Amino acid sequence: MNRSSSMAYDKSWSKIFKDYNIEGYNFSEDGPYTLSASQIKKSCQDFDKTTEKEVRILCKQDSRADRPQIFIENNLFILPIKNGIYKIIKCEGYIDIPEIEEKTIIYNSKLDFKLDSSQIGNSEMQHLDFAYASSLIRTFMNDNSLVLTIRGRKYTPQFSFNVGDDIINVVSVQTEVDAGYEGRDKIVLIEAKNSKTNNTIIRQLFYPFRQWKHYTRKEVILLFFEKRGSLFYIWQYGFSDANNYNSIKLIKAEKYLIEDPV
Structure with a gap:
């Protein structure tokens, strides 16, 4: 993800977290946070760029570095659980792909x-x-x-x-x-x-x-x-x-x- 896309990504997720007070949510006590595609669309409806408001793009976080900064800082990742519904989870969601040191x-x-x-x-x-x-x-x-x-x-x-x-x-x-x-x-x-x-x-x-x-x-x-x-x-x-x-x-x-x- 290039820097401009990353900044747009961060802006969108910061607004989502603010709109639904996810920043104040207690993941340790209350478990994963449920977020819908319609909520994401509502928060981001006034943004102009596709990367700032397309649900599929915003929720595609295939590597640790693909996550928005607010996810990285709080050790969060996102999983789809049904059509249009996601869980934001505080846990390790990724696996390292190690270098293969053995001879080719x-x-x-x-x-x-x-x-x-x-x-x-x-x-x-x-x-x-x-x-x-x-x-x-x-x-x-x-x-x-x-x-x-x-x-x-x-x-x-x-x-x-x-x-x-x-x-x-x-x-x-x-x-x-x-x-x-x-x-x-x-x-x-x-x-x-x-x-x-x-x-x-x-x-x-x-x-x-x-x-x-x-x-x-x-x-x-x-x-x-x-x-x-x-x-x-x-x-x-x-x-x-x-x-x-x-x-x-x-x-x-x-x-x-x-x-x-x-």
């Missing part, structure tokens, strides 16, 4: 021909599809049965979970999975980026995880994927307690250089 693995593509189309463009989907076509995802998971079956936006079933000392109830929130692969005994869900990420909101992994735990008895596995330069980075995360948002843990991580077929 030289990986030989399982294809017997070169994919010329993989060199055109720089989208997350393109890099992820190339990694899958080269069988890198199957290799990382040690599962040759994985096939692409999930992609795009879906709505969650109803579920509840703990975050900090509070219980959050979610009903029909839209999630987006960059890719999901099903095998004989597991489903692998991927959140993909095309640049370096220092941290990410746990929701991007937790909501799809809970969503698919509802629909299958197979193990649900979570991967965070990045393409930086010529290298492919993969982190595997899991939750030690499926009902605890903060129980996320790193399981393994590797980085690869994919060698094209000769």
Whole structure:
């Protein structure tokens, strides 16, 4: 987020907090604060810029640095809980994406021909599809049965979970999975980026995880994927307690250089 956008963002959230006296709200005693999209729109209706009044933009806080200053100063983050309803929570809502210090693995593509189309463009989907076509995802998971079956936006079933000392109830929130692969005994869900990420909101992994735990008895596995330069980075995360948002843990991580077929 550039400085002008950040300042507009801060201005909007400062007004929202003032209008609804959120600054005086006691999160420790009263729990998360419920805020609606209509309240946000009402507070920001006189602003001119889209970044100052668009609910989707104001509530998109995918990394710690994406939060407005008032959130940062008070250790707050925001979660959608149903269509048009959000919870502002005082707790750690993000997970670090650590550097992978281990040596780069030289990986030989399982294809017997070169994919010329993989060199055109720089989208997350393109890099992820190339990694899958080269069988890198199957290799990382040690599962040759994985096939692409999930992609795009879906709505969650109803579920509840703990975050900090509070219980959050979610009903029909839209999630987006960059890719999901099903095998004989597991489903692998991927959140993909095309640049370096220092941290990410746990929701991007937790909501799809809970969503698919509802629909299958197979193990649900979570991967965070990045393409930086010529290298492919993969982190595997899991939750030690499926009902605890903060129980996320790193399981393994590797980085690869994919060698094209000769």
